[in-house]
Amino acid sequence: MGAGGRAAALCLLTLGLTFHVTALKSQLFARFGGSSSSGDSNISYETLYFVQKIDHFGFLEDGTFKQRYLVANKHWKQPGGPILFYTGNEGDITWFCNNTGFMWEIAEELGAMLVFAEHRYYGESLPFGQESYSDSKHLNYLTSEQALADFAVLIQSLKSTLAGAQHSPVIAVGGSYGGMLAAWFRMKYPHVVVGALAASAPIWQFPGLVPCGDFYKIVTQDFAKSGHNCDANIRNSWKAINNVTSTASGLQWLSEEFSLCAPLKSPVDIIVFKSWLQETWVNLAMVDYPYEANFLQPLPPWPIQVVCKFLAFDSAVSDHQLLRGVSRAAKVYYNYTGSASCLNTSQTATGSLGFLGWFYQACTEMVMPMCTDGVQDMFEPEQWNFQAFSDECHAMFGVRPRADWAGAVYGGKDIASHSNIIFSNGGLDPWSSGGVTRNLTGTLVSILIPDGAHHLDLRYSNARDPASVRAARQLEVKHFQQWIKTASTPGL
Amino acid sequence: MGAGGRAAALCLLTLGLTFHVTALKSQLFARFGGSSSSGDSNISYETLYFVQKIDHFGFLEDGTFKQRYLVANKHWKQPGGPILFYTGNEGDITWFCNNTGFMWEIAEELGAMLVFAEHRYYGESLPFGQESYSDSKHLNYLTSEQALADFAVLIQSLKSTLAGAQHSPVIAVGGSYGGMLAAWFRMKYPHVVVGALAASAPIWQFPGLVPCGDFYKIVTQDFAKSGHNCDANIRNSWKAINNVTSTASGLQWLSEEFSLCAPLKSPVDIIVFKSWLQETWVNLAMVDYPYEANFLQPLPPWPIQVVCKFLAFDSAVSDHQLLRGVSRAAKVYYNYTGSASCLNTSQTATGSLGFLGWFYQACTEMVMPMCTDGVQDMFEPEQWNFQAFSDECHAMFGVRPRADWAGAVYGGKDIASHSNIIFSNGGLDPWSSGGVTRNLTGTLVSILIPDGAHHLDLRYSNARDPASVRAARQLEVKHFQQWIKTASTPGL
Numbered sequence: 001m002g003a004g005g006r007a008a009a010l011c012l013l014t015l016g017l018t019f020h021v022t023a024l025k026s027q028l029f030a031r032f033g034g035s036s037s038s039g040d041s042n043i044s045y046e047t048l049y050f051v052q053k054i055d056h057f058g059f060l061e062d063g064t065f066k067q068r069y070l071v072a073n074k075h076w077k078q079p080g081g082p083i084l085f086y087t088g089n090e091g092d093i094t095w096f097c098n099n100t101g102f103m104w105e106i107a108e109e110l111g112a113m114l115v116f117a118e119h120r121y122y123g124e125s126l127p128f129g130q131e132s133y134s135d136s137k138h139l140n141y142l143t144s145e146q147a148l149a150d151f152a153v154l155i156q157s158l159k160s161t162l163a164g165a166q167h168s169p170v171i172a173v174g175g176s177y178g179g180m181l182a183a184w185f186r187m188k189y190p191h192v193v194v195g196a197l198a199a200s201a202p203i204w205q206f207p208g209l210v211p212c213g214d215f216y217k218i219v220t221q222d223f224a225k226s227g228h229n230c231d232a233n234i235r236n237s238w239k240a241i242n243n244v245t246s247t248a249s250g251l252q253w254l255s256e257e258f259s260l261c262a263p264l265k266s267p268v269d270i271i272v273f274k275s276w277l278q279e280t281w282v283n284l285a286m287v288d289y290p291y292e293a294n295f296l297q298p299l300p301p302w303p304i305q306v307v308c309k310f311l312a313f314d315s316a317v318s319d320h321q322l323l324r325g326v327s328r329a330a331k332v333y334y335n336y337t338g339s340a341s342c343l344n345t346s347q348t349a350t351g352s353l354g355f356l357g358w359f360y361q362a363c364t365e366m367v368m369p370m371c372t373d374g375v376q377d378m379f380e381p382e383q384w385n386f387q388a389f390s391d392e393c394h395a396m397f398g399v400r401p402r403a404d405w406a407g408a409v410y411g412g413k414d415i416a417s418h419s420n421i422i423f424s425n426g427g428l429d430p431w432s433s434g435g436v437t438r439n440l441t442g443t444l445v446s447i448l449i450p451d452g453a454h455h456l457d458l459r460y461s462n463a464r465d466p467a468s469v470r471a472a473r474q475l476e477v478k479h480f481q482q483w484i485k486t487a488s489t490p491g492l
Numbered sequence: 493m494g495a496g497g498r499a500a501a502l503c504l505l506t507l508g509l510t511f512h513v514t515a516l517k518s519q520l521f522a523r524f525g526g527s528s529s530s531g532d533s534n535i536s537y538e539t540l541y542f543v544q545k546i547d548h549f550g551f552l553e554d555g556t557f558k559q560r561y562l563v564a565n566k567h568w569k570q571p572g573g574p575i576l577f578y579t580g581n582e583g584d585i586t587w588f589c590n591n592t593g594f595m596w597e598i599a600e601e602l603g604a605m606l607v608f609a610e611h612r613y614y615g616e617s618l619p620f621g622q623e624s625y626s627d628s629k630h631l632n633y634l635t636s637e638q639a640l641a642d643f644a645v646l647i648q649s650l651k652s653t654l655a656g657a658q659h660s661p662v663i664a665v666g667g668s669y670g671g672m673l674a675a676w677f678r679m680k681y682p683h684v685v686v687g688a689l690a691a692s693a694p695i696w697q698f699p700g701l702v703p704c705g706d707f708y709k710i711v712t713q714d715f716a717k718s719g720h721n722c723d724a725n726i727r728n729s730w731k732a733i734n735n736v737t738s739t740a741s742g743l744q745w746l747s748e749e750f751s752l753c754a755p756l757k758s759p760v761d762i763i764v765f766k767s768w769l770q771e772t773w774v775n776l777a778m779v780d781y782p783y784e785a786n787f788l789q790p791l792p793p794w795p796i797q798v799v800c801k802f803l804a805f806d807s808a809v810s811d812h813q814l815l816r817g818v819s820r821a822a823k824v825y826y827n828y829t830g831s832a833s834c835l836n837t838s839q840t841a842t843g844s845l846g847f848l849g850w851f852y853q854a855c856t857e858m859v860m861p862m863c864t865d866g867v868q869d870m871f872e873p874e875q876w877n878f879q880a881f882s883d884e885c886h887a888m889f890g891v892r893p894r895a896d897w898a899g900a901v902y903g904g905k906d907i908a909s910h911s912n913i914i915f916s917n918g919g920l921d922p923w924s925s926g927g928v929t930r931n932l933t934g935t936l937v938s939i940l941i942p943d944g945a946h947h948l949d950l951r952y953s954n955a956r957d958p959a960s961v962r963a964a965r966q967l968e969v970k971h972f973q974q975w976i977k978t979a980s981t982p983g984l
Contacts, residue, residue, distance in 0.1 A: 056901075057549040059856040059891040060632040140552040152900055188680060190910070191903035364551045399551040408644055409548075411683035418682070419909060 045072040056149035077111030078164030089178030093118035101460025169487035172196040175455035195420035195483040200455035205434025212371035214433035227308025235378035240319035261342035291464040296349035363393035419443040426452030537564040548641035569603030570656030581670030583845040585610035593952025661979035664688040667947035687912035687975040692947035697926025704863035706925035719800025727870035732811035753834035783956040788841035855885035911935040918944030
């Protein structure tokens with residue numbers, strides 16, 4: 001998922017609709033993602049389709065669509081072996097499937113079947129085919145509640161039709177927005193899943209639950225500890241950009257220095273440029289993995305440390321020197337492989353995420369306040385402005401976000417009556433700002449991975465994995481085994 | 493709520509649409525109801541309105557409507573005193589409010605505020621005003637999920653705006669369909685209510701969960717134990733009706749014998765007549781209270797015993813003698829006060845229930861299979877025919893029921909992971925066929941009231957109450973106190 005919040009507000013408020021989509025695309029792609037495609041390429045699964053109701057919560061719209069899901073049962077011990085069910089998030093399910101190495105690595109040990117279910121409106125699971133995104137009428141069934149109902153109906157069908165699956169305990173697994181869905185799935189459909197692993201799931205990143213500035217504070221801390229003066233120089237860079245771009249020659253210099261595909265020309269271009277840079281730093285914080293990986297972009301191990309080598313100036317540096325450093329830093333992210341001929345400010349990541357769908361979700365249920373103050377974080381100060389955000393959403397989709405709905409339906413911080421959910425969070429991951437980072441009860445447990453970025457635990461294991469993520473994965477499997485055992489023991 | 497099942501199928505299959513509504517009206521009125529209006533007439537409450545979203549689960553329809561709710565805070569101990577929240581069912585909320593004596597009687601002891609929330613599409617809470625029932629488009633937001641969301645949003649608003657209510661534990665209370673809502677409310681919104689009393693709530697009266705014949709078996713048992721040969725004579729009466737009405741003079745005789753307002757003329761009339769009689773026996777089973785009461789009709793104490801005095805024939809009785817007895821029995825129900833000038837086969841009860849709304853609900857989510865075999869019950873055999881029922885619903889509302897949805901969304905029999913729900917059931921109540929009549933866990937408890945009819949425990953106390961219902965109410969209050977205590981104890 002992408003943050004539909006602050007940066008979106010920034011762009012949408014200022015610019016026209018056509019631009020928004022492009023600019024948002026980069027932000028949304030950037031902010032969330034699945035796992036890396038590194039790891040085992042020998043995974044094998046069957047692609048299947050399930051006929052779902054377009055509307056689970058009303059009966060007027062009785063149409064159906066084909067939901068894609070992937071099944072791997074090589075290691076499944078039937079009858080009754082467990083099912084690990086990936087609650088697909090905002091993207092092509094094959095991408096999540098191919099990149100959630102953790103599930104593939106534990107399947108044999110657990111004798112588990114793997115199922116990856118695609119989220120409606122993403123990938124191939126389009127309720128109205130090519131019309132699905134044509135207007136707000138067709139987008140009306142893109143909600144988390146509908147997605148959870150899809151998962152429930154799919155699982156109940158699998159269990160009743162698949163030989164040997166009738167008594168199989170099902171465990172929900174997801175990362176990022178998929179992790180939120182996994183947690184909510186267990187909360188709302190505990191009769192369907194015996195437990196959930198919610199990796200890097202910011203279920204509290206909603207109005208009134210956590211400070212809006214925490215997200216960018218964590219980004220800043222990642223840079224602060226990765227190199228001398230690194231955060232301070234980025235904090236200074238915004239003013240330097242404003243200074244340098246105040247002249248035509250400065251604009252040209254900056255465009256050349258950054259090897260931009262399209263030179264900066266207008267004030268709008270400068271806003272987009274800064275937004276793009278900001279997203280770049282956010283992305284780096286999300287993917288600050290200890291080994292070479294290709295998550296949003298191909299990157300070296302601990303990429304922020306590499307970036308910060310170019311940003312180690314003392315305070316007396318000139319604007320031009322500072323921005324040259326920023327440019328080199330950005331190119332670590334955009335051109336690690338050396339294959340980029342120029343940098344495109346409308347793009348910050350590659351991947352299979354559905355930006356427009358996520359933005360619709362951010363404009364409806366997934367209202368996630370973000371803000372910066374330039375003091376505790378290294379960004380230009382900007383307050384959270386719900387009304388402005390709502391107006392942008394209305395202009396774009398003809399709908400308005402409901403700030404309190406997610407809290408009302410999913411419980412906000414009052415979730416202690418639920419059970420069997422693991423909330424894992426990485427200490428480096430800015431999304432941990434909205435995550436559950438303490439044990440709530442004996443069965444609603446938090447696992448912290450201090451050296452981990454965005455759902456590192458869901459990725460394939462790696463020789464350079466820190467001990468904390470190895471321990472996290474072990475603990476997660478232990479919980480899975482406990483849930484399976486309890487579910488398989490009559491009378492417990 | 494009314495059973496949208498078997499008897500509905502009977503009529504709808506056979507007859508035209510105009511008729512259905514009238515015929516259904518009687519059935520639906522008949523089968524479910526609130527409590528009697530006997531008891532304390534000194535209750536006093538404030539009538540308020542809350543602005544609700546018409547659609548909680550989609551963002552295209554952004555309209556609102558006013559939901560009515562009633563508040564009585566005379567005994568409320570603020571700050572933090574508990575709130576007993578009646579989850580309104582299919583009727584005018586003032587009717588439920590005036591007739592749920594149990595809540596009024598325990599308010600002082602608990603220091604509780606009482607809130608009665610009207611269910612959308614009933615009473616004054618009409619999402620589209622007078623248009624609400626105009627077509628399936630306007631009816632589209634009449635679902636239990638929307639109603640539960642209304643309750644959740646209302647409570648969260650009350651707690652955030654009402655001085656002293658912020659930390660008030662809320663307990664859901666409901667009877668019949670309202671009891672189902674109370675149970676589901678606790679399951680889906682445990683962050684909003686600390687517990688629920690689900691009185692006579694047939695949450696398992698859905699496809700595949702309980703035998704479809706149990707409902708009518710219980711009706712039959714009530715008659716069997718209330719008088720010599722009572723059930724056998726009713727079982728024989730259907731054939732006798734067929735015999736007698738095979739001639740024009742027989743039709744006339746029967747019409748006069750029953751003092752029918754409109755004499756029977758056609759085969760359709762005979763079907764309606766039998767359906768009406770069947771509903772009469774069902775109603776009597778529901779309201780077989782130990783004292784004089786006026787629930788669906790004014791009735792004597794233990795009305796089935798009174799009815800059965802007219803049906804105590806030995807087997808050699810003639811058709812005409814038998815039907816004369818049936819007629820006298822029916823008049824116990826329809827003319828106990830002696831004020832009825834004739835009997836109307838399109839009506840079996842008075843009250844403030846919304847029959848059309850409930851029938852829509854039965855035609856969508858609330859699919860409750862019913863069947864009879866004429867052996868274990870005293871009715872004409874009729875199988876449950878989902879396809880036929882679905883076709884009737886489609887003809888009537890343009891929608892089709894989804895047989896498996898209620899089970900998928902509310903968990904069917906797999907609800908053991910929830911907590912703090914009391915399921916009370918009366919042994920005389922046919923709806924106990926679909927109720928939870930055993931303890932599922934230490935906190936999902938069943939209370940049986942062997943001498944109780946339909947949610948007797950929610951009624952005002954009465955000197956003739958059996959010991960079982962007195963004990964039930966005491967136990968219910970004890971659970972309430974425990975939930976309140978736990979909610980008010982930090983760290984528990």
